[in-house]
Amino acid sequence: MKAPAISLLAGLLFGAGLAVSGMADPARVRAFLDLFGTWDPTLAFVMAGAMLPMAIAWLIQKRMPRPIAFEAFDLPSTSLLDAKLLGGASLFGIGWGIAGLCPGPALADLAIAPFEAGIFVITMLAGMAAHRITAK
Template sequence: MQRNLFATLAGALFGTGLLISGMVDTTKVQGWLDVFGAWDPTLAFVLGGAILPMAIAWRIATRRSRSVLGQDLPSPPSQRIDRSLLLGSVLFGMGWGLAGLCPGPAMASLGFGGWGGLLFLVAMLAGMVAAPVLRTRLDRAPAPTV
């Protein structure tokens, strides 16, 4: 019960932050990504504002074995830069640039995004289901010869 309450509060705070910051406005996000055109630098403050609390949270988490609610903490992310990270980053960036949405804002846009937001969410979920299957196939495929 307590965990669900904190998850709901955190989700509501996150969604409110997305709404206030403009991250759910696809034209604002695409303006941020259009560095050689009509660049809108305002989302730099949003992104910078996200990095600072996360850096502090990771610092605190490295000194703890359990969360405040008593749950096990996830292990720190890998520091390796590999094919999966690069491919995932490229695909994420392409989707973000084309649609102006990423997973958090896509969920938030369900309330007002109409069919476009719903279509993006369905495509995103399909990609999440397909990714492990494609990953397994790529890992089993022989290396290309040059």
């Protein structure tokens, strides 16, 4: 029961952070990406502010023999830059630029703007299903 409770708490904290920071607001995200129009730099501060806690988390993780609620850490085994990774990153960036949403904020937005976010989430799930089918 410990792991699901920790996961739920982490998800709630993440969602609250997205909402408070403005990362769940598609208009703010698009304004951040609009470098030659009405650029809004506030999300750059959000992203920069996330770097310090993440750096601390990586330092703590390196000293831990195992996670608190699981048997082992689930870390990437490789840092290979291949066509799959670059293609996926490109699709993510294009979708983020067009919709102003990425998966985390889209799920958080289901509570705020269920219809708009729902379209994105359904499309995202369809893309995930298509990948699962074609990757085999």
